[in-house]
Amino acid sequence: xxxxxxxxxxxxxxxxxxxxxxxxxxxxxxxxxxxxxxxxxxxxxxxxxxxxxxxxxxxxxxxxxxxxxxxxxxxxxxxxxxxxxxxxxxxxxxxxxxxxxxxxxxxxxxxxxxxxxxxxxxxxxxxxxxxxxxxxxxxxxxxxxxxxxxxxxxxxxxxxxxxxxxxxxxxxxxxxxxxxxxxxxxxxxxxxxxxxxxxxxxxxxxxxxxxxxxxxxxxxxxxxxxxxxxxxxxxxxxxxxxxxxxxxxxxxxxxxxxxxxxxxxxxxxxxxxxxxxxxxxxxxxxxxxxxxxxxxxxxxxxxxxxxxxxxxxxxxxxxxxxxxxxxxxxxxxxxxxxxxxxxxxxxxxxxxxxxxxxxxxxxxxxxxxxxxxxxxxxxxxxxxxxxxxxxxxxxxxxxxxxxxxxxxxxxxxxxxxxxxxxxxxxxxxxxxxxxxxxxxxxxxxxxxxxxxxxxxxxxxxxxxxxxxxxxxxxxxxxxxxxxx
Numbered sequence: 001x002x003x004x005x006x007x008x009x010x011x012x013x014x015x016x017x018x019x020x021x022x023x024x025x026x027x028x029x030x031x032x033x034x035x036x037x038x039x040x041x042x043x044x045x046x047x048x049x050x051x052x053x054x055x056x057x058x059x060x061x062x063x064x065x066x067x068x069x070x071x072x073x074x075x076x077x078x079x080x081x082x083x084x085x086x087x088x089x090x091x092x093x094x095x096x097x098x099x100x101x102x103x104x105x106x107x108x109x110x111x112x113x114x115x116x117x118x119x120x121x122x123x124x125x126x127x128x129x130x131x132x133x134x135x136x137x138x139x140x141x142x143x144x145x146x147x148x149x150x151x152x153x154x155x156x157x158x159x160x161x162x163x164x165x166x167x168x169x170x171x172x173x174x175x176x177x178x179x180x181x182x183x184x185x186x187x188x189x190x191x192x193x194x195x196x197x198x199x200x201x202x203x204x205x206x207x208x209x210x211x212x213x214x215x216x217x218x219x220x221x222x223x224x225x226x227x228x229x230x231x232x233x234x235x236x237x238x239x240x241x242x243x244x245x246x247x248x249x250x251x252x253x254x255x256x257x258x259x260x261x262x263x264x265x266x267x268x269x270x271x272x273x274x275x276x277x278x279x280x281x282x283x284x285x286x287x288x289x290x291x292x293x294x295x296x297x298x299x300x301x302x303x304x305x306x307x308x309x310x311x312x313x314x315x316x317x318x319x320x321x322x323x324x325x326x327x328x329x330x331x332x333x334x335x336x337x338x339x340x341x342x343x344x345x346x347x348x349x350x351x352x353x354x355x356x357x358x359x360x361x362x363x364x365x366x367x368x369x370x371x372x373x374x375x376x377x378x379x380x381x382x383x384x385x386x387x388x389x390x391x392x393x394x395x396x397x398x399x400x401x402x403x404x405x406x407x408x409x410x411x412x413x414x415x416x417x418x419x420x421x422x423x424x425x426x427x428x429x430x431x432x433x434x435x436x437x438x439x440x441x442x443x444x445x446x447x448x449x450x451x452x453x454x455x456x457x458x459x460x461x462x463x464x465x466x467x468x469x470x471x472x473x474x475x476x477x478x479x480x481x482x483x484x
Contacts, residue, residue, distance in 0.1 A: 027363065029311070029370045031377040033304060034384060055283050055293060056464075058471035061183055064458075066273055069186050072255060076182045077175060079260040086174040093160070093167035100160035104153045106145035106324075113138050129334060137338045140329030140345065147324065152316030155309045162306030169299035169474070176295060176470035182258050183462045189251045190272035191455035196244040198447045202440075203237045209436060210234065212427060229437070283468075293469035294387050300380035307373040314366040321353040390467040397460050405453050412446040419443040 056063075061073050077083065114137045121131035148154060213230040252266030259265060283289060291297055326348035332338045355362065419439040425431030 027366050027370055029308075029373045029377070031374040031381075033301070033377050034381045055289075056468050056471050060465040060470055061179060061462075064183075066186075068270060068272065069183065072186065072259065072269070073179055073182055075261075076178055076259045080178055080258065081260050082178060083171070083174055086171040090164070090167040090171045093164040097157070097160035097164045100153070100157040103146070104148060104157055106143055108141065108143050110141045111138070111329075112140075125333075134334050135332075137332045138329065139338060140327055140331075143324075143326040145324045147322045149322060150316040150319045152313055152321075155312035155316065159306040159309035159313065162302045162309060165474075166299040166302035166306065169295040169302060169472075172470075172472050173295035173299065176466055176472065178258065179470065180462055180466040182255065184459055185251055185255050185258065186272055187455050187458045187462065189248065189255070189269070190458070191451055192244055192248045192251060193271050194451035194454065195448060196241065196248065198444060198451060199237060199240045199244055201447075202444050203234065203241065205440065206230070206233045206237055209423070209426075209440075226432075233437075290387055290391070290469070291384065292474045293472055294467075295469060295472045297380070297383050297387050298472070298474050300376070300383045304373065304376040304380045307369070307376040311366070311369045311373055314362070314369040317362050317365065318355065320355070323351040323353070325349060325351055387467065391464070394460055394464040394467050397456075398464075401453060401457050401460060405450075405457070408446065408449055408453055412443075412450055415439070415443040415446045 059070075059073075061069055114135065116133065116135050118133045119125040119129050119131065123130065146153060210230045213227050217224065217227045249266075252269050253263045254266075255269055256263050256266035291301065327345065328347075329345050330338050330340075330343045331345050332340075332343045337343075419436075419442075422431055422435045422439040426436045
């Protein structure tokens with residue numbers, strides 16, 4: 001009879017187990033993470049100097065050998081509120097990982113209470129306490145531990161660690177974006193000063209032409225029309241100078257804001273020293289290593305892996321949950337010594353939580369986690385493709401700028417010779433003012449283009465340093481501290 005009863009209990013338990021384990025049939029992710037080698041890039045990255053370790057360093061801006069730029073970068077990285085926000089988000093993610101880690105271990109609590117109470121005459125409390133005032137005292141310690149048989153808490157912890165790693169990568173991405181923004185603003189400031197030089201030189205040239213035109217008008221060689229045409233060019237040039245001075249002030253203010261300082265800090269920024277951008281070079285194994293060298297790509301990868309762990313969390317919810325609980329302490333109703341041996345309380349045992357019916361909630365949750373994984377994977381795939389595109393764009397721009405600067409140098413020399421000849425002919429009375437005006441316009445255009453191309457070369461080298469990750473290393477001290 002006892003054997004029959006045990007068999008019935010086991011059969012009932014098996015039936016309950018089967019009923020509780022809702023089916024996950026048909027639920028699975030639909031996307032897969034791409035490999036960098038799957039994205040064809042060999043032809044686009046060809047014709048570029050290759051080094052064994054062409055990755056930029058953590059302080060990549062020092063390659064420009066500009067002390068003022070180095071100081072601005074250090075100030076921005078030390079005082080930017082944007083970076084403080086990113087660092088705080090990393091700390092939030094690390095705290096969440098710590099909470100998830102704690103759920104994998106037993107929890108022990110201690111409680112102490114003392115209550116003075118009048119008990120009802122007709123209730124659960126028997127005489128002699130019924131209808132009388134008495135004191136209830138308790139001192140207890142409780143232990144609870146979820147056994148995590150199906151790995152739910154373990155997967156939740158690994159998902160939180162993935163989030164913390166992604167947050168740390170985002171923090172470095174914010175640092176890289178700030179450093180690149182400072183460098184680009186500095187390049188723009190240098191370009192504006194170069195354009196100001198062109199405008200001031202143009203003003204000086206036009207003032208000389210105006211003096212010559214006045215002399216020719218007084219001698220009867222030029223009419224009043226030529227004189228008026230010459231006078232008209234001066235206000236236009238002075239207007240350009242004023243606009244460039246405004247642009248310089250705005251760029252200085254922007255640099256100060258990037259450093260987290262007020263606009264007065266920008267007044268102390270001196271004119272950038274003209275220099276030469278470092279030669280562009282690529283690492284020997286760019287596509288494969290780009291996954292670990294780009295903070296944005298690394299962050300997307302960690303988020304995809306965290307999403308995969310959350311799928312395991314959702315799957316574990318389909319199975320029974322077992323908790324171990326234990327209690328030890330003392331209880332006393334009425335006067336006496338609480339810690340006396342007869343007042344001891346001891347208890348321990350398992351608790352089983354079995355999902356029976358939830359109207360499809362668990363399946364819907366799992367389907368949502370699968371979709372979140374698909375989103376994270378495709379965001380990673382797109383970020384990886386964009387990273388390779390940015391490198392290819394930078395190299396294409398570098399090749400184009402090199403060709404343009406060569407052609408532009410020839411055009412600038414030709415334009416300068418033509419302008420000098422036109423001025424000479426005009427001074428000697430052989431040429432006319434329209435020839436001077438036409439050659440001067442072309443010379444100014446070539447001088448302005450030369451300043452722009454030089455700035456573009458610097459800006460493009462900054463873009464390459466950013467596209468190659470700016471010295472990012474995936475193993476950060478922050479996340480290493482929480483991973484056991």
